[in-house]
Amino acid sequence: MAQLPITQDNYYKAVVHQFDGDTDDGNPNWLQTLRKNAFAKFEELGFPTARRGNEEWKYTDVRPIARSVFSRPIISPNKLTNSELQKFTFGEESWAQLVFVNGTLAPEISSQTNLPNGVIITDLTEAALSHTEIVQANLGRHMQYESNAFSALNTAFINHGAFVYIPKGVVVSEPLHLIFVTTQRQQTASHPRVLIVTGEDSSSNIIQSYVGLDDIGHLSNVVTETVVGKGSSLRHYTVQQQSEQDYHISNTQVVVNGNSFFSSINFDFGGGLVRNNLNVLMAEEGGSCLLNGLYMPTGTQHVDNQVTVDHAKGHTNAFELYKGILNGKARSVFHGSIIVQKDAAKVNASQSDKNLLLSPEAEADTKPAFWIYCDDVKCAHGAACGQIDDNQMFYLRTRGLSEADAKRLLVGGFATEVVDSVQLTSLRNHVSELVDQRLGGWLGEEQQP
Numbered sequence: 001m002a003q004l005p006i007t008q009d010n011y012y013k014a015v016v017h018q019f020d021g022d023t024d025d026g027n028p029n030w031l032q033t034l035r036k037n038a039f040a041k042f043e044e045l046g047f048p049t050a051r052r053g054n055e056e057w058k059y060t061d062v063r064p065i066a067r068s069v070f071s072r073p074i075i076s077p078n079k080l081t082n083s084e085l086q087k088f089t090f091g092e093e094s095w096a097q098l099v100f101v102n103g104t105l106a107p108e109i110s111s112q113t114n115l116p117n118g119v120i121i122t123d124l125t126e127a128a129l130s131h132t133e134i135v136q137a138n139l140g141r142h143m144q145y146e147s148n149a150f151s152a153l154n155t156a157f158i159n160h161g162a163f164v165y166i167p168k169g170v171v172v173s174e175p176l177h178l179i180f181v182t183t184q185r186q187q188t189a190s191h192p193r194v195l196i197v198t199g200e201d202s203s204s205n206i207i208q209s210y211v212g213l214d215d216i217g218h219l220s221n222v223v224t225e226t227v228v229g230k231g232s233s234l235r236h237y238t239v240q241q242q243s244e245q246d247y248h249i250s251n252t253q254v255v256v257n258g259n260s261f262f263s264s265i266n267f268d269f270g271g272g273l274v275r276n277n278l279n280v281l282m283a284e285e286g287g288s289c290l291l292n293g294l295y296m297p298t299g300t301q302h303v304d305n306q307v308t309v310d311h312a313k314g315h316t317n318a319f320e321l322y323k324g325i326l327n328g329k330a331r332s333v334f335h336g337s338i339i340v341q342k343d344a345a346k347v348n349a350s351q352s353d354k355n356l357l358l359s360p361e362a363e364a365d366t367k368p369a370f371w372i373y374c375d376d377v378k379c380a381h382g383a384a385c386g387q388i389d390d391n392q393m394f395y396l397r398t399r400g401l402s403e404a405d406a407k408r409l410l411v412g413g414f415a416t417e418v419v420d421s422v423q424l425t426s427l428r429n430h431v432s433e434l435v436d437q438r439l440g441g442w443l444g445e446e447q448q449p
Contacts, residue, residue, distance in 0.1 A: 031128055031158065034140050038155035045149040059333040059365050060275055060304045067245050070189030070219050073102035073182075077375040080181060083108055088211050088241065089179065090430035096121050097177035103190035104160050110120045116170050124161035124193055134165060139195055142225045143253040148277075151251045154191040154223040161193035164206060168199035168229070175205040175424055180244065182220065184212040194224040202232040205424060212243035212270060222250040226262075230284070233261045235423060239431065242270040244301055253279045256316075258284035265421055266305075267431055268295040269438060276305040282309065282316035293322040294431075296438050297330035304333035307351070314344040314374070320351035323418050325411060326362035327442050334366040338379060345376040355385040356414050358442065411439055 012358045024338060036322045048057045049068040080101050091097060094114050098121060099106045112121055120131065128135045145152035180192050198204060210220060221297045228234050242248050248271040256262045268274055274297075280289050324332045334353040355364035368381040388410055391426040396406035415435050422428040 006203060021349060021365045025435045027125070028128060028132065028136075030136055031139075035156050035158055035402050038140075038145050038152045040144055042152035042156055045147070045152060047149055055337075056306070058330075060273070060274070060302065062275075064273065065219060065249075068187065068217070068219070071186050073104070073184060073188045073190055080106065080109060080183065082109055082387075085179075088201060089177075089209075090426050091175065091177050091207075092426060094174050095177050096174065097179060098123070098162050099179045099181065099332045100160065100162075100192065102188065103180075103182050103192065113224070114174060116168060116172055118167035119172055120163065121176050122162045122163055124241075125159055127195075129165035131165065132162070134197060135163060135195065138197055138225060138227055142227065142255055143223055148251060150221055151223055154193060154221050154251070157191040158193050161195070164194075164196045166198040166202040166204045166232075169201045170199065171202065172204040174209055175427075177207045177209065179209045179211070180220065180222075181211045181213065182218045182246070184218070185214065185216065187216050187218060189219040189221065191221045191223075194222070196224065196226040196234070196236075198227065198229045198232045198234050200229045200231050202229060202343055204233070205235045205237070205265065206425060207237045207239065207291060207424075209238075210240045210248065210270075212241070212246045217243045217245040217272070218243070219247045220249070222248075224250070224252040226252070226254040228254065228256045228260045228262045228287075230257045231259045232257075235263045236265075237422065237424070238264070238266045238428060239427075239434075240266075240268045240270055240274065240378055243272075244270055245272050247272065248274045248413075252279065254278075254280045254289075256280060256282050256284075256287040256289055259286035261288050261290075263290040264292070265418070266293040267434070268293070268297070268303050269434055271303070272301055274301070275306070276304070277306045278308070280309045280318070282311045282318065282357070283315060285313045285315040287313075288317040289319070290421070291318070291320040291322075292418050292421050294324075294415055294435075295322075296325045296327075296415075296435070298327040298438070298442065299330060300328070301330045302332075303330075306335045308337040308339065309349065309355060310339045310341070311344045311347045311349065312341050315346045316344070317347070318349040320349075321418065323415065324353075324355040324356060324364055325358065325415060326364060327358045329359070331362070332364045332366075333384070334364075334368075336368045336381070337371060338369070338381070339371045340374050340377050340379070342373045344374050347374070347377040347379070348375070350380045352382045354383070354414075356411060357385060357387050357403045358411070404426040408439050408443060412436065428441070
């Protein structure tokens, strides 16, 4: 398949060479080798700009990324204050949080207090040296970069990022919050890497937040590798609020082991071009996962969700619900794949993608799919795109509601199913406010002459 070659006079080769020179002295040999192999693969693959015959990227054009020359973020003293941070954070003071500003950990506004014994939440580079056995056994082992250019590029730039480890049998009652903030006056590319490993019979909640504080058009190229230990529970949340000029590419690989539970609830509000690849491997019997998402693009925003659940073993469950609310000339893409391998009997899986179009110019492309190689399974899927029901609007108007209030009630109710699946009260309230603010802005625009 033809791909766009690396351009700008081998720009990425020069940048990664400079990056290696800055970081190799402090990194172990195995990590240096991993990075170099990944960049060689990126050079071979190129960006996936060839869309004809490329089903994975048929509806999403990444040529603007391939043509851009992004600078490496300038490592400078953090200028983000706690008061500024509070404008877009929502956690309790008892939450542990790591804050990364322009790709670098900002310890002065991070907090690692109140952690149970053995729980680790730290910078990934430090973890590669101080917790080598766990990191080396998992970093780059689950997210395969051989066929994914963005994952390969991220792996080539592994440096600062987050490492979270929950020991066997530990229940972490308070959420762990990872916050990635972009605030620079030039177009930069950052490659956050997150590694999460939970031990057997543990329980935890982890939030990843992405925030853009300017309209420059940065690239955030994220990779998250997650291993859910046997008998454990991990609830994972993502809130993406980058600038509507930014590019946000996220690749997430999750391994769900025996009798464990994993949930992923993803919210996309920002980003001009957003691509989320979520891949879940049901590796052992007894595992279950819940995958929910809400995306609310407007203007010319483009949001693409690719969700794959691979049932390698039987007696596993997967339930998936994504919803989109589209305004303006926004476009969404959803491709959900559920794979049931041979002899993976007694699988119970469902997936649904529903889209509410508030503008005649908005467009949603949705494609749920099954790949079933075993007979003894229970699987269902569905997809829908539509507009606000006139009869429901008429009913609410006859009850005295204005047109704007009636529409806001109906659209807000459409989002509620995903929002209410959030178990954390602070996060649920925060997301509800973001939904209300977005709808209020849209209705305000609609009422202007």
